[in-house]
Amino acid sequence: MRRLLLLPLLLWCSLLFASEDSAYRFTQADILFLSRFSLDALPPPPAAPDNAVAEDPRAAALGHRLFFDARLSANGRVSCASCHQPQKYFTDGLPRSLGLKMTRRNAPTVLGASHSPWLFWDGRKDSLWSQALGPLLDPGEHGLDGAAVARVIHRHYRSEYRQLFGDSGDLDRLARAGRRLSDARRAARDRVLSRVGKVIMAYERRLQLRPARFDRFVAQLHRDSGDREALAALMSEEELAGMRLFVGRGNCASCHNGPLFTNYEFHNIGAPEPDVARVDLGRYAGVAALEEDAFTCLSRWSDAGQGDCAEMRFLKRQGPELVGAFKTPTLRNIAQTAPYMQAGQLATLEQVLAHYNAPTPPYYDREQHPSRPHFDILPLGLSDEQLGQVIAFLGTLTSPLPEDDPLWGEPEGL
Structure with missing residues (x-):
């Protein structure tokens, strides 16, 4: 299973934390618990039977060259x-990204994305290779058609x-x-497209994070928990x-758990609706897109076997909890x-924590929504000081940029 169910441990561990007298005193149970969040606990990317x-x-x-x-x-x-x-x-710092036009959503990082069974904010792709094709073929992002992608590969690669x-x-x-393709050439086009996505995926799977201060802290606990x-x-x-609030009273770790601090699942937290005239249906629309996608794990362009693709075979297709969930x-x-x-x-x-501390229920327009969105969070009721402590803890999750890793830079010759 890719998802980590840690809530019972969270409750247990938060009690242990609350009983400690010193900020730097940790029991072996505490250390074991925190280890589950460390990059040392991150396994290799899961097998990809759909990508040979x-x-x-x-x-x-x-894929490295194509990415740049x-x-x-x-x-x-x-x-x-x-x-x-x-x-x-591997983000861009913009509320919404700018390709040929402005996109509808913010660009999430690709770091760690190989561990997720779903890609994009709405999960409308079920693999990194299929995800890579989305922007290439989007008129507002790269703006190519499949034949144009193939011509670039033919000319340069x-x-x-x-x-x-x-x-x-x-x-x-x-x-x-020419512009009109026969059935055979359409099949050739889609085969090339799938292979382009697969090599980009092969590159992205190799991107690695360096240990952040939090990871080094956990490692030091293992070496000598008494060395204050x-x-x-x-x-x-x-x-x-802030860390104790994160795993305890703040309940952040119920969704943000494991070495990548995510459960890879979809929730409606009542974030402000960017455009009330065109509501974003989130996972509800993502599921509809998956069912129409020609490049899923179940498609003819997948390398998966008959028993693979469990996520797509058991895809949850309906329910109010999908509406507006990201x-x-x-x-x-x-x-x-x-x-x-x-x-964005x-x-x-500070704005994010303020929203969680006193959230607003999801926007609902009966003309646009298929059902009333499910609301997944409760007010935290933390003080300003406590909110600042959680934000301080989040700063310990920043990894150093790996200046000596060639995969993090533009390849030579482009």
Whole structure:
């Protein structure tokens, strides 16, 4: 199972924390509990039976180049890295991203995305390879059609493509095709598209986070939980108070749990509606898109076997809890990846915590919503000091930028 169900432990551990006299005193049970949130507990990305080249280093090398190549856009100026900038932890710092046009939603980080069974805020894609195709084919983002993507690959990457997939016949056929495609050429186009997505996925699966201060603190607890000086050098008393609130009274960890601080699930927290004239149905619309998608784990372009694709085979298709629900984002590097929520409605962590502390119920328009949205949170009732402590703790989740990792930079020759 990819999801971590930690609520019973949270309640138990919060009681242990509350009984301690010293900010830097932790029982072995506390240390074991905190270890579940450490990057050391993060397993490798789950197997990807729908992508036969997911672990191929040649695919990752090609995907790395495609990720940064602005030739994969209608105006030659938009790449995946335009909205997923390494120096901003693969976000762009904008409320809504700017491709050929302004997008509807904020660009989530791709760091850790290989661990999630659903991609995008509404989960309308079930794999990283399918997700990569969404922006390429979106008229407002990269603005290409499938044949245009194939022509870029034919012109600039034909040799790498042939070495990886054994032939370049699809590329050659599409390079000679006009605007109207035969059935055979449409199949060739979609095969090329799926392979383009799969190599980008192979690259993204290799992006790794460096340990943040929180991770180093947990590691120090394992080495010597009694060395107060070493512990204090890593996290302050204010940050530790915020950590205890995070896993205890604040109940943040009921959704933001595990090494990536997310349960990968969908919730309606009543975030302000960006456009009341065009409400965002979130997961409800994402499920509808999944059922129409030609590039899912169950599609002909997937490499999965008959017994794979459990998420799609058991997809939850209806219920008020889907309406206006959005995927729980990772909190890794959250202090450096403002603004927040699905359309960047909240500019600061102070605004985010204020919303959780005294939330407004979800906007409801009976003309636009299929049912009244389910509301998933309760007021926290924390003091201003306590809210500041939680924000201080979130700052300990920032990883250093890996300046020596070539995968975090533009490849040579572009």
